[in-house]
Amino acid sequence: DQQVKQNSPSLSVQEGRISILNCDYTNSMFDYFLWYKKYPAEGPTFLISISSIKDKNEDGRFTVFLNKSAKHLSLHIVPSQPGDSAVYFCAASARVSNFGNEKLTFGTGTRLTIIP
Amino acid sequence: DTAVSQTPKYLVTQMGNDKSIKCEQNLGHDTMYWYKQDSKKFLKIMFSYNNKELIINETVPNRFSPKSPDKAHLNLHINSLELGDSAVYFCASSRLRGSYNEQFFGPGTRLTVL
Numbered sequence: 001d002q003q004v005k006q007n008s009p010s011l012s013v014q015e016g017r018i019s020i021l022n023c024d025y026t027n028s029m030f031d032y033f034l035w036y037k038k039y040p041a042e043g044p045t046f047l048i049s050i051s052s053i054k055d056k057n058e059d060g061r062f063t064v065f066l067n068k069s070a071k072h073l074s075l076h077i078v079p080s081q082p083g084d085s086a087v088y089f090c091a092a093s094a095r096v097s098n099f100g101n102e103k104l105t106f107g108t109g110t111r112l113t114i115i116p
Numbered sequence: 117d118t119a120v121s122q123t124p125k126y127l128v129t130q131m132g133n134d135k136s137i138k139c140e141q142n143l144g145h146d147t148m149y150w151y152k153q154d155s156k157k158f159l160k161i162m163f164s165y166n167n168k169e170l171i172i173n174e175t176v177p178n179r180f181s182p183k184s185p186d187k188a189h190l191n192l193h194i195n196s197l198e199l200g201d202s203a204v205y206f207c208a209s210s211r212l213r214g215s216y217n218e219q220f221f222g223p224g225t226r227l228t229v230l
Binding site: 002032034036041042043044045046049051089093102103104105106108109 | 120156157158159160161164172206208210216217218219220221222223224
């Protein structure tokens with residue numbers, strides 16, 4: 001059962017334009033959503049997050065939008081730069097213990113290629 | 117450098133063998149995790165430890181046994197390796213960031229079972 005879905009395995013965008021990566025989820029118990037960026041032969045690195053009580057979070061060139069009624073979130077990158085070329089994973093979080101252990105459920109990723 | 121490190125980076129072995137993957141973090145985090153990324157690119161949590169105590173144990177075969185000698189280390193031992201165990205295994209540790217635990221991932225260990 002795939003609770004977090006990224007339906008676009010790849011996306012190509014011209015440098016300077018906006019990149020929009022999409023993610024859908026099915027579990028309404030998720031209370032936090034995150035985007036991770038991954039370069040080849042490296043582990044995922046945290047990019048930006050959003051709590052389920054918000055609908056937008058912005059950090060520099062990166063903005064994440066959350067539409068809870070549609071169970072949909074998106075990551076906007078503007079302007080896109082060549083260094084943004086990577087695989088982007090959407091993840092959803094449900095806290096599982098009082099110790100703060102987070103169980104992250106990941107999507108399968110979208111490979112973003114920025115064309116110079 | 118402060119980071120999450122894993123050894124080895126690549127591991128090629130025969131079916132039926134027993135192998136271990138080591139993970140160390142020097143970030144001072146109390147919580148560590150093991151994830152598996154399979155051939156379909158699904159990244160799934162396997163285990164989570166907090167200060168050497170097992171907190172999350174997903175539906176993982178008993179052949180997989182995590183061991184945490186101290187809170188900076190979380191090793192993964194796999195017995196009787198099977199072809200389906202071939203995957204990239206990521207270790208992670210986390211710190212509290214507001215109301216959320218930000219997770220830091222290691223570079224991964226690519227395990228190939230022949």
